[in-house]
Amino acid sequence: MTGDLYLGYRNDDANTPFGKFFKPEMASLPTHVVEALQHGPQGGMALSAFGDAARVAEQGYQQTENGYGVLEDGSYQVSVRTDMPGVTPAMWSWWFGWHGCDSRRYKLWHPRAHLSAAWKDGDDAGRQGAQRYIGRWSIISEYIGSTMLNGAIQFVAPEELGCPPDGEDAVAICARLGSSDAPVDIGWFIHHIRSTPNGAEMRSRFWMGGPHIAVRKAPGVASKAVRPIASRILGDPVASGRNLLVHCAQEMNHLAGFLPELYAAFGGE
């Protein structure tokens, strides 16, 4: 993070080759997302168990493609689909590598919630494709609902969560999610993107809290000491699950609206 945190563009923020893609207006939520919100929290068994995380990469669809709720293990789970005409899985691989070095890029994605992004290693040179984010930590600040998250997103290879290696027809963006203020991890996510006849669809899965709370890099250490920190970050599971579903639906639909153009212009970077 550099400098003050603020929403949107100020001063000469737009004076970049990509600045014209900053669009403060966001579209309405898709109908299938609105319906998921209307339904509210779902029963744990209707949702995706973390042990079955890799099944998002299987053909077909799961019982809950759009919804949220609390699992038997105390974690909360969120699933949401984003339909993306004209988009390819490779565009998302590129995006996850390209955006993380510059808050102005990160803000393109969710102009109402994203505040800052930087790679923890600070080094953006000589990396290509998925190696530009896998194994790296993206240090971000963003609002989820009204709550500001100072997050450390630790991208891992798809294989680490049991997903097949990325290919032309499908990629899985996988990460451990934690705090950037304290060495506490709190969840996992997968954004699985696969080709469709007219573009691609992203199927996002989050598992937050419960057994996913851990002292970072010390998985054997009892998480008791860090539970108060994690609880503050996680908030109420039902409210936070809802907020996360809205946030994810907003940002993915928003970016997908101009990702093909953005990729055409900067995909070579």
Add this chain to the structure above:
Amino acid sequence: MTGDLYLGYRNDDANTPFGKFFKPEMASLPTHVVEALQHGPQGGMALSAFGDAARVAEQGYQQTENGYGVLEDGSYQVSVRTDMPGVTPAMWSWWFGWHGCDSRRYKLWHPRAHLSAAWKDGDDAGRQGAQRYIGRWSIISEYIGSTMLNGAIQFVAPEELGCPPDGEDAVAICARLGSSDAPVDIGWFIHHIRSTPNGAEMRSRFWMGGPHIAVRKAPGVASKAVRPIASRILGDPVASGRNLLVHCAQEMNHLAGFLPELYAAFGGE
């Protein structure tokens, strides 16, 4: 307040010249309000800071015209727009002066939530225009969501919140909001109404709780002692913000639906 509190009209309540305007059915919420509810709580920086309250009177629109959420200072903020074809700003000036002396008038506004209204000074004679409410205390009982508020609405001049003086094209209804049961204030609001090509639009702004909790008429007194009272009135910020948004959208849309006729009939009173 006189007598029992009850919702709606009973007995001969409708036997007034304005009684025919009591319409128990309320319209659906406008689409832009429904979308704000779908989005849920917004990040504090996307909302209107109290220090910028007067900016609602500027031309154009703000980042969040419809939404709610918790600000960094712990208060919650609500914004909502009401489109009002055929309405003028002057009609609202008249309404705020006219309704407050009679619960039957107050109930026209929100037939499902308004219980009683009376001016604290009890004296309604010889006042005209905005001087009929500015500087006065409207003692009301109403539901916000499921919570009954016994409120003291202390109207102030627009200038007190930094807004320009009222004119033909725009008026700002401004007030300090507190309890009528205890000398505790809890918030502020502005309803800014400006002309549009086909009528007027109201842009409402509320700031509740946090630094706005104070012992009435003793702003220097530590608010610690009254925080429990204020907390009980204010409730959970996210839930209360949502409820206040719904309440305001309902009452303003409802009244706007017949305000031109009401004003035509009683605007001379």
